Amino acid sequence: xxxxxxxxxxxxxxxxxxxxxxxxxxxxxxxxxxxxxxxxxxxxxxxxxxxxxxxxxxxxxxxxxxxxxxxxxxxxxxxxxxxxxxxxxxxxxxxxxxxxxxxxxxxxxxxxxxxxxxxxxxxxxxxxxxxxxxxxxxxxxxxxxxxxxxxxxxxxxxxxxxxxxxxxxxxxxxxxxxxxxxxxxxxxxxxxxxxxxxxxxxxxxxxxxxxxxxxxxxxxxxxxxxxxxxxxxxxxxxxxxxxxxxxxxxxxxxxxxxxxxxxxxx
Amino acid sequence: xxxxxxxxxxxxxxxxxxxxxxxxxxxxxxxxxxxxxxxxxxxxxxxxxxxxxxxxxxxxxxxxxxxxxxxxxxxxxxxxxxxxxxxxxxxxxxxxxxxxxxxxxxxxxxxxxxxxxxxxxxxxxxxxxxxxxxxxxxxxxxxxxxxxxxxxxxxxxxxxxxxxxxxxxxxxxxxxxxxxxxxxxxxxxxxxxxxxxxxxxxxxxxxxxxxxxxxxxxxxxxxxxxxxxxxxxxxxxxxxxxxxxxxxxxxxxxxxxxxxxxx
Amino acid sequence: xxxxxxxxxxxxxxxxxxxxxxxxxxxxxxxxxxxxxxxxxxxxxxxxxxxxxxxxxxxxxxxxxxxxxxxxxxxxxxxxxxxxxxxxxxxxxxxxxxxxxxxxxxxxxxxxxxxxxxxxxxxxxxxxxxxxxxxxxxxxxxxxxxxxxxxxxxxxxxxx
Numbered sequence: 001x002x003x004x005x006x007x008x009x010x011x012x013x014x015x016x017x018x019x020x021x022x023x024x025x026x027x028x029x030x031x032x033x034x035x036x037x038x039x040x041x042x043x044x045x046x047x048x049x050x051x052x053x054x055x056x057x058x059x060x061x062x063x064x065x066x067x068x069x070x071x072x073x074x075x076x077x078x079x080x081x082x083x084x085x086x087x088x089x090x091x092x093x094x095x096x097x098x099x100x101x102x103x104x105x106x107x108x109x110x111x112x113x114x115x116x117x118x119x120x121x122x123x124x125x126x127x128x129x130x131x132x133x134x135x136x137x138x139x140x141x142x143x144x145x146x147x148x149x150x151x152x153x154x155x156x157x158x159x160x161x162x163x164x165x166x167x168x169x170x171x172x173x174x175x176x177x178x179x180x181x182x183x184x185x186x187x188x189x190x191x192x193x194x195x196x197x198x199x200x201x202x203x204x205x206x207x208x209x210x211x212x213x214x215x216x217x218x219x220x221x222x223x224x225x226x227x228x229x230x231x232x233x234x235x236x237x238x239x240x241x242x243x244x245x246x247x248x249x250x251x252x253x254x255x256x257x258x259x260x261x262x263x264x265x266x
Numbered sequence: 267x268x269x270x271x272x273x274x275x276x277x278x279x280x281x282x283x284x285x286x287x288x289x290x291x292x293x294x295x296x297x298x299x300x301x302x303x304x305x306x307x308x309x310x311x312x313x314x315x316x317x318x319x320x321x322x323x324x325x326x327x328x329x330x331x332x333x334x335x336x337x338x339x340x341x342x343x344x345x346x347x348x349x350x351x352x353x354x355x356x357x358x359x360x361x362x363x364x365x366x367x368x369x370x371x372x373x374x375x376x377x378x379x380x381x382x383x384x385x386x387x388x389x390x391x392x393x394x395x396x397x398x399x400x401x402x403x404x405x406x407x408x409x410x411x412x413x414x415x416x417x418x419x420x421x422x423x424x425x426x427x428x429x430x431x432x433x434x435x436x437x438x439x440x441x442x443x444x445x446x447x448x449x450x451x452x453x454x455x456x457x458x459x460x461x462x463x464x465x466x467x468x469x470x471x472x473x474x475x476x477x478x479x480x481x482x483x484x485x486x487x488x489x490x491x492x493x494x495x496x497x498x499x500x501x502x503x504x505x506x507x508x509x510x511x512x513x514x515x516x517x518x519x520x521x522x523x524x525x526x527x528x529x
Numbered sequence: 530x531x532x533x534x535x536x537x538x539x540x541x542x543x544x545x546x547x548x549x550x551x552x553x554x555x556x557x558x559x560x561x562x563x564x565x566x567x568x569x570x571x572x573x574x575x576x577x578x579x580x581x582x583x584x585x586x587x588x589x590x591x592x593x594x595x596x597x598x599x600x601x602x603x604x605x606x607x608x609x610x611x612x613x614x615x616x617x618x619x620x621x622x623x624x625x626x627x628x629x630x631x632x633x634x635x636x637x638x639x640x641x642x643x644x645x646x647x648x649x650x651x652x653x654x655x656x657x658x659x660x661x662x663x664x665x666x667x668x669x670x671x672x673x674x675x676x677x678x679x680x681x682x683x684x685x686x687x688x689x
Contacts, residue, residue, distance in 0.1 A: 052402055054398070054401065054402070077404075078404040078406075079404070081401075081402060081403065081404035082403075082404045084402065085402075086399065086402040086403075088395045088398065088399055089395070090394065090395070092394055092395035092396050092398065092399035093396070094391075094396055094399075095390075095391075095394070095396070105403070105405075106403045106405075109403065109404075109405045109410070110403075110404065110405075151399075154403075155403075158403075164402075310532070313535065313536065313539050314535060316539045316542065316543070317535050317538055317539050317542075320539070320542050320546075321538045321539060321541075321542045324542065324545075360557050364553060364557065364558075422542075424546070424550075425542065425543065425545070425546025425547075425549070425550075426546070428546055428549035428550045428553060429545060429546060429549040431549070431553060431557075432548075432549035432552045432553060432557075433549075435553075435557055454556070457557055458556075458557065458558065459586060459593070460637075461557050461558045462558060462584055463554050463558040465584065466558065467550075467553050467554055467557070467558045471550070
């Protein structure tokens with residue numbers, strides 16, 4: 001078993017002839033929470049969709065648990081996805097089903113478990129996100145934060161080894177923000193899964209992630225642990241972490257280093 | 267000169283886009299049929315769709331059928347009276363309904379009631395990433411969402427058309443026999459002598475099945491293909507009603523030409 | 530929506546739909562007696578069938594006993610050959626005669642079967658020999674006018 005659940009080597013992706021991602025190298029170890037950060041439109045959601053298998057890389061390799069995603073057919077992809085959970089930006093709950101049925105959905109689709117067992121499992125998952133009491137509600141009756149937690153319960157229903165989060169903090173109030181952040185960390189630790197979080201919420205994610213990748217304009221411009229990132233002198237990172245409105249003019253970093261970090265050819 | 271080239275290029279682009287879209291739609295339809303087996307294994311999903319496209323369309327179908335039959339009887343009586351053959355009212359009402367109006371009007375109502383609902387529902391499922399979520403859970407959305415809706419609606423359609431015709435004939439009976447006073451015996455007996463089970467009723471049922479397939483396939487494709495925005499979904503819903511209405515009328519001409527050629 | 534309520538409604542819908550089809554088939558259409566029952570086929574040739582169409586009724590004493598299933602043209606006799614499907618419950622003698630009649634003055638045309646006196650009955654594939662073609666309205670009017678003209682001018686004919 002390889003140490004890293006996700007291994008991305010020299011990955012590039014283009015929509016038609018418009019390049020979106022170039023020369024991405026990324027690894028995620030088992031039991032880690034990694035964050036992919038960057039401003040809007042930098043390609044971080046595309047990267048997540050590539051990991052989820054919704055898109056195929058134009059070049060380079062993308063291995064998940066030793067399986068090359070590029071060479072998978074639909075059946076192989078679906079088999080792999082049963083070991084993956086994904087939390088969508090606004091939860092993407094099935095609006096015509098109750099909370100209970102939403103969480104039961106993957107169990108009903110992929111297992112032949114008896115109804116009693118499904119009920120127990122669903123209540124366990126709902127309890128893990130603190131929403132056991134909301135099992136009879138419809139998604140339209142939930143707040144944004146609650147919907148996201150239900151979606152989280154649904155994505156862990158099949159005990160995945162990898163969970164992908166697409167902007168889990170977008171549009172949440174401070175309390176829900178903290179709750180969601182804690183949940184991601186706690187679920188990762190207790191279930192032993194690997195979590196990949198795509199976000200632009202620096203403060204919340206730096207509290208709980210193990211490793212951060214900064215993406216800008218389709219390339220990884222910085223990487224490091226939260227401590228390293230907080231202490232980073234890189235203008236882009238500094239500006240991002242501190243939310244400065246203007247570009248970091250005073251930081252005159254020597255040009256060659258800058259170019260190297262941008263991954264540009266020397 | 268350049269303006270002319272631009273116009274020709276515009277025509278070309280539209281044709282290419284149209285053909286490409288037809289291809290995508292055909293592929294989508296074939297995939298739906300391919301995954302129908304999995305759809306039938308989840309029969310409760312089909313039952314649920316029969317409810318939302320069949321049962322929920324009942325009111326509009328029954329009321330419209332009744333009124334169409336009543337109007338047919340009133341108008342038909344006026345015309346038949348000039349030739350002194352009011353007894354043929356039953357024939358006129360029943361043949362018009364069973365052969366044409368039943369399948370066609372029921373399908374048009376079905377397109378605007380159930381077809382638009384299907385498009386909006388699937389379009390919203392895409393817009394709110396429910397379809398994408400399903401794919402990420404390794405559940406094929408065509409097998410889970412599209413195929414059951416397709417079969418539920420296709421099963422509902424002939425029943426709705428038959429109910430429309432039956433209700434219309436009842437409406438014609440109410441106006442013709444009860445209100446105007448056409449002889450009840452000749453109303454029914456002439457009708458029975460003129461309406462053939464295979465030639466008229468069965469062909470009407472076949473028509474309604476074809477219309478059901480066309481409307482549902484268009485509605486599902488438009489929903490699945492809609493841009494995932496509020497505007498995209500609303501435009502797709504409108505397009506469903508327009509396209510499927512045109513498809514119904516066009517197909518009706520073709521089917522009628524084949525079915526009732528010799529009579 | 531509870532599953533049970535939903536099932537109930539769908540069940541109701543399907544039953545109502547089937548009832549509507551049955552209503553159309555039995556009450557509106559003619560899928561009564563012989564459409565589903567046993568039939569036997571006989572042929573008849575007519576000099577003129579007028580406006581007879583396939584599916585026109587075959588009546589005897591006013592009762593529908595069968596239907597016209599096919600109309601052809603015999604290139605040797607230059608006559609119309611009509612194929613009839615008769616209900617097996619109603620056997621007819623072999624020397625029965627067939628005539629094309631009109632219901633009402635301008636109504637639809639049908640075939641009237643007049644039973645003969647033979648001991649042997651018509652079997653599948655037999656041909657009815659005694660036939661009388663349709664009365665063509667134009668001929669009828671022509672004959673009428675001709676005889677009227679003959680009546681009104683008796684002196685015109687020097688032979689009488």
